[in-house]
Every structure is written in C-alpha cells, then in structure tokens.
Amino acid sequence: MVGENAAAAAGGGMMKWLLLFSGIALVSITAYGIYGPEVDNSPKILDVCVEHSPQGLNHYHPWLYININGGAVNIPTDVGVTEDCMYAIHTHSGDGKLHIEIPLSNPMKIKVSDFFTVWDKEFNENQLLDYTVDEDHEIVMTVFPTKEDYVNGTNGVISTDFENHVFSSVDNDGDGIADGDDTVVLIEYKLKEN
Template sequence: KKKWLYAGIGAIILISIVAFVSMKKSAQPQDVLDINLAEHKDLALHIHPHLSIRILGQEHPIPAGIGISPNGMRVIHTHKPDGNLHVESPYPHLFYLQDFFTIWGKRFTGQCIFEYCADGNHTLKVYANGEESSLYGLVPLYDLDDIRIVYEETGGNRS
C-alpha cells in the first residue's frame, strides 16, 4: 500500500511540475527580444547595466535610440548616448550582452566587434565589473554592471 501511496504522490508532483512549466512558458511570447513596450510600467525586470566599447584606443559611442521605434521600446534599449542600457521586461528573464547586439543589429562574437576581428595583431576582450570574462556575448546583464569591450593591438593595455 505504501508503494502505491508513494507512486501517487510522485505522479501528483510530476503533473504539478509539468503544469507549472507549461503555464510559465505560455505566459511568455516566443521571443522576449521581439517585445515592444509602450511604456515603463508593469515591469517584472528593470535594470541598467553600463556598456562601453573601446576600439584601437578610441571610445566607440553607443547611440541613443537603439531599440526604440514608433512601435515602442524593445526590452533592451538606449535613451541617451551614454552607454546606459535600459533592460526592461514584463517577464522575469536573464538577458545577455548578445541580446543587446541582436537588437542593435551589430556584429559581436568571441572574435569580432563590428568589423574589427581578433587576429595575430589584435585582441578582443570583455570585462565585467573590471574582471576579464571569456563569456563574450554570454555575459549576463545585471543592474549597474560595468561591461567593457576592448579591441586593441596585441600587447596594448586595457584602457
């Protein structure tokens, strides 16, 4: 009898988990990056990491208005050309650096930033809060993070 009791409890737990996961999935759109927000309200996530890009010793500006169109604001967007990324979602979600570049429509890989690619004479590095990261586009975005992408000549400093 205990065997049947445990099997019944296990089945109830399994059914509950499956139901919860399917409800959670159906509550989110297919691709959270395609969401256009009309305004800054009813958000489950609202964070502001900072991004800077340095190419061959020069700061590369991140323009205002990335991810903003007449249809609304994408879940990652910029308001000013100051490197502050506005990450806003009606659903809890972990966003990554690559998500911003996807919305921006610019190239960023473990080897290249825009048209600049690492080779025997150049390196591409990513720093998250001062620490070098090998995650590149998979660097997670958290509130007030300082993310720097640095493309430089081999042997250059990380400034």
C-alpha cells in the same frame, strides 16, 4: 553444487553492478537536470515589445562601453526603440547607459548579444562591430561590479562569456534591485599585449 554457487555468486555480482550502474546513471541524469545547462525557453529579444510603466517590469540599468584601438565608440541614443516597438533592452541616451525592462509576466534572460541584436551589430569572441580578431589583435571583455569601479579601474574581471554574458535580473544581494544594475561591461578590440 560448487558450480551453481559460483553461478549464483556471479549472477549476484552482475546484479550489483547493474544496480550500481543504474544508480550512477540516475544520479547523473538528475544532476544534469539540476545543474546542467538550463533550457532557455524565453522568447527571443525581437519577439517582445515593452512599454514604460511603473509596475509589472523589472527595470534596471547596466552600462556598456566599447573601445576600438584605444578610441571610445559612441553607442547611439534610442538603440532598440523604434516607432513600432521598444525592445526589452534599449538606450535613451548616448552615454552607454542601457535600459533593461523585463515584463514580470515574461521573465527573459537578457544577454549582451541581445543588445547587439537590437543594435544590428556584430559581437562575438572573434568580431566586434566591423573588427575581427587577427594575429595582432584581440577582443577583451571586462565586467565591473559598479560604474564607480569602472571609473576607478577597480574590481574589473575579465570575462570569456563575451556575447553570452547575462545582465543578471535576479536580486541575490537583497537590495531590491536586479544585481545587473549599475554593472559595467567594457569590450575592447586592441593590439595584443607583449
């Protein structure tokens, strides 16, 4: 009898562990679903053309500045605007002002990499345009919350997201404009400090 009880107790213990383990697995899977990397099913930047129209677009304007070895790089006018297609991120001027126009029917996430794709230039943590990181040079990306901050050199935050930085299309601060509006991304290729 003692043996049977011991077996039952062992069985019960096993069941408890099994339930606990299943519970942990379930919580983990659920948490992954909620907090894990989002599956991005939005179309690729080159697959969508947009048209200027007052309605049906989430239209906002971040800024992009590029600096190589201390010299500003001009970002041309009409990047992402061709005879056949205006892409969801493009320029209309040569001053670094980006236009993002996301069809409301097709809520795409627009990243820094999307601009370089339409521009047909390279950018990642190891390369900026034709310049690659080496033992003396680094690429530093700084994000400023507003153009004014950029001009004043205030509130800049170093980002290691590089090409994966998203120009936020949501309006969490409730001012009616995408929060990526007026933000500045500065990408520098420069001599390592020290």
